[in-house]
Amino acid sequence: MSATPPVSLPEPTKVAVLGAGSMGTTFAMVLADAGCDVTLWGRDAVVLDAVDQTHRNEKYLPGVQLPAMHGTTDPAVALKGASIVVVSVPSQVARATLSSMKDLVEPDAVVVSLMKGVELGTDRRMSQVMAEVLDLPDERVAVVSGPNLAPEIAERQPTATVVASRSEATAQLVADACSTGYFRPYTNTDVVGVELCGAVKNIIALAAGMAQGQGFGWNTLATLITRGLVEITRLGLALGAEPATFSGLAGMGDLTATCASPLSRNHRLGKHIGEGLTLAEAIKVTGGTAEGVKSSESVLELARAHDVEMPITAGVVEVLAGKLPLADLAATLLARPKKSEVAG
Numbered sequence: 001m002s003a004t005p006p007v008s009l010p011e012p013t014k015v016a017v018l019g020a021g022s023m024g025t026t027f028a029m030v031l032a033d034a035g036c037d038v039t040l041w042g043r044d045a046v047v048l049d050a051v052d053q054t055h056r057n058e059k060y061l062p063g064v065q066l067p068a069m070h071g072t073t074d075p076a077v078a079l080k081g082a083s084i085v086v087v088s089v090p091s092q093v094a095r096a097t098l099s100s101m102k103d104l105v106e107p108d109a110v111v112v113s114l115m116k117g118v119e120l121g122t123d124r125r126m127s128q129v130m131a132e133v134l135d136l137p138d139e140r141v142a143v144v145s146g147p148n149l150a151p152e153i154a155e156r157q158p159t160a161t162v163v164a165s166r167s168e169a170t171a172q173l174v175a176d177a178c179s180t181g182y183f184r185p186y187t188n189t190d191v192v193g194v195e196l197c198g199a200v201k202n203i204i205a206l207a208a209g210m211a212q213g214q215g216f217g218w219n220t221l222a223t224l225i226t227r228g229l230v231e232i233t234r235l236g237l238a239l240g241a242e243p244a245t246f247s248g249l250a251g252m253g254d255l256t257a258t259c260a261s262p263l264s265r266n267h268r269l270g271k272h273i274g275e276g277l278t279l280a281e282a283i284k285v286t287g288g289t290a291e292g293v294k295s296s297e298s299v300l301e302l303a304r305a306h307d308v309e310m311p312i313t314a315g316v317v318e319v320l321a322g323k324l325p326l327a328d329l330a331a332t333l334l335a336r337p338k339k340s341e342v343a344g
């Protein structure tokens with residue numbers, strides 16, 4: 001006799017992804033491949049109609065065939081019944097975007113940030129902005145960060161990431177929702193560390209791009225990555241992060257990918273500046289969201305408030321503000337007082 005079939009199959013997890021740019025669309029793809037029922041929200045009706053009807057986003061992921069998912073410009077449609085809400089808009093518009101949707105988020109939903117920036121004016125990390133605007137307890141907040149260049153994930157290349165939440169159960173829930181044969185999430189409870197790594201590596205990638213644009217080679221790149229990690233670690237520890245996070249995927253992993261790859265918008269923008277473009281010209285030519293430009297100011301403010309030395313970050317801020325000629329950046333960094341490598 002055959003076993004009695006279940007009364008109903010378990011419902012797929014309903015997920016809303018807010019932000020239909022390259023990363024929002026790519027993560028929506030991962031979630032749908034992992035079996036979730038995904039609705040992607042964005043503000044461009046042409047893009048979201050195509051996502052809904054033909055499962056393509058030619059504006060941000062040209063040539064990529066997405067799995068079945070819904071697309072909408074109506075946040076009420078996206079958020080209704082969603083037990084996981086993923087936020088992937090540029091960091092500087094996260095507060096306004098979430099404020100306009102506050103009453104539409106389901107009361108028990110877990111809210112996940114993919115954003116790698118720090119808010120100008122408040123110096124808040126994105127999980128702090130989400131928690132503040134949506135009035136979320138720790139167990140409903142998670143962040144995803146790692147070496148996750150969207151165009152590579154969109155080709156379903158092997159990729160790993162970190163899902164961080166103060167609640168291990170929440171991190172596990174989100175990790176289960178986005179786990180596929182090509183995308184492997186690890187969990188971490190160090191939200192501060194994981195989030196800071198994601199935001200500050202963009203600034204170091206700007207510096208790496210600038211160096212490449214100036215014609216410097218691998219020694220300079222390796223120096224920036226290594227000393228950049230020291231800066232990230234110093235700030236993170238001052239803000240209460242766990243030391244192990246910095247050598248992990250969100251730390252060394254993402255720093256390496258972003259500093260080395262021309263797929264990184266921060267790297268490309270820095271390279272354009274290194275080749276002689278103004279900041280405004282570089283932003284225009286690069287296209288897309290290069291979070292490091294604005295976050296560098298907030299990160300430097302955080303560093304100063306906690307008495308943390310971040311010379312590469314400070315140099316990038318000065319160059320972007322037009323206060324230090326790029327030609328003088330390397331000399332300025334190298335002329336600093338000699339010190340022990342390991343003294344902190």
Ligand SMILES: NC(=O)C1=CN([C@@H]2O[C@H](COP(=O)(O)OP(=O)(O)OC[C@H]3O[C@@H](n4cnc5c(N)ncnc54)[C@H](OP(=O)(O)O)[C@@H]3O)[C@@H](O)[C@H]2O)C=CC1
Pocket residue numbers: 019020021022023024025042043044060088089090091093097114115116117148149150151287288289291
């Ligand atoms: N791309 C990547 O490889 C990765 C990106 N991230 C992070 O993901 C976040 C999003 O970046 P990404 O998807 O790459 O960015 P993109 O530049 O590709 O897309 C930005 C998205 O945000 C929307 N947007 C822009 N301004 C507003 C606004 N004022 N209100 C509402 N929506 C707006 C755009 O909509 P519209 O088209 O209508 O302008 C677009 O959908 C960033 O924090 C980034 O650091 C993290 C990991 C990897």
Ligand SMILES: O=C(CO)COP(=O)(O)O
Pocket residue numbers: 116146147148149150202205254257258263264265266267289290291
């Ligand atoms: O965060 C990223 C890869 O992990 C993407 O970097 P960019 O935002 O510089 O493109």
